[in-house]
Amino acid sequence: DAGVIQSPRHEVTEMGQEVTLRCKPISGHDYLFWYRQTMMRGLELLIYFNNNVPIDDSGMPEDRFSAKMPNASFSTLKIQPSEPRDSAVYFCASTHNSRNTEAFFGQGTRLTVV
Amino acid sequence: AQSVTQPDIHITVSEGASLELRCNYSYGATPYLFWYVQSPGQGLQLLLKYFSGDTLVQGIKGFEAEFKRSQSSFNLRKPSVHWSDAAEYFCAVDGNKLVFGAGTILRVKS
Numbered sequence: 001d002a003g004v005i006q007s008p009r010h011e012v013t014e015m016g017q018e019v020t021l022r023c024k025p026i027s028g029h030d031y032l033f034w035y036r037q038t039m040m041r042g043l044e045l046l047i048y049f050n051n052n053v054p055i056d057d058s059g060m061p062e063d064r065f066s067a068k069m070p071n072a073s074f075s076t077l078k079i080q081p082s083e084p085r086d087s088a089v090y091f092c093a094s095t096h097n098s099r100n101t102e103a104f105f106g107q108g109t110r111l112t113v114v
Numbered sequence: 115a116q117s118v119t120q121p122d123i124h125i126t127v128s129e130g131a132s133l134e135l136r137c138n139y140s141y142g143a144t145p146y147l148f149w150y151v152q153s154p155g156q157g158l159q160l161l162l163k164y165f166s167g168d169t170l171v172q173g174i175k176g177f178e179a180e181f182k183r184s185q186s187s188f189n190l191r192k193p194s195v196h197w198s199d200a201a202e203y204f205c206a207v208d209g210n211k212l213v214f215g216a217g218t219i220l221r222v223k224s
Binding site: 004033035042043045048055056091093095102103105106107108 | 148155156157158159160163204210211212213214215216217
């Protein structure tokens with residue numbers, strides 16, 4: 001397996017535009033996590049899915065953020081409209097079991113909103 | 115609610131010296147505990163994990179960590195640091211979701 005695949009690796013967009021980040025988890029993994037990493041706030045859990053169902057979205061900062069997982073092999077994180085304070089590295093991770101196995105991380109998407 | 119505290123933002127050690135990175139957690143029951151490492155521009159890689167049993171766990175790259183329930187700690191150690199260990203280290207706890215500490219940046223001086 002190629003691991004968790006995120007696209008794009010880098011995204012630069014203007015304030016107010018819609019941004020969509022994509023993630024392909026490892027095949028067979030039933031948990032998927034979206035994290036945001038910034039210097040100020042570290043690594044924050046935004047939302048996670050189990051078997052394609054959102055379980056906890058309490059970390060989603062506001063209504064401008066939304067995430068979907070239409071099937072076991074694909075998830076999106078959308079920001080609409082984007083703001084400069086959304087600039088961060090967004091990581092997707094997947095695991096077979098949330099609690100006792102390793103979470104595998106993608107290489108992240110570096111988002112810059114200007 | 116579960117939380118993780120890594121009190122040291124930066125640590126600098128000399129190559130060959132020993133290392134200890136601190137981690138304290140808060141959770142009502144016995145959590146699952148992890149240490150991850152992140153190299154610049156990369157995602158996180160698992161170093162080691164603790165679920166139960168022996169409180170001293172061994173990981174990759176010569177790292178180990180000790181779970182101390184009485185102190186709610188899970189400190190990471192390495193007896194002799196190599197220059198390639200320079201990276202950011204994250205402690206994580208999984209009670210009902212995987213939550214990370216703020217990270218500790220390790221610098222290694224030669």
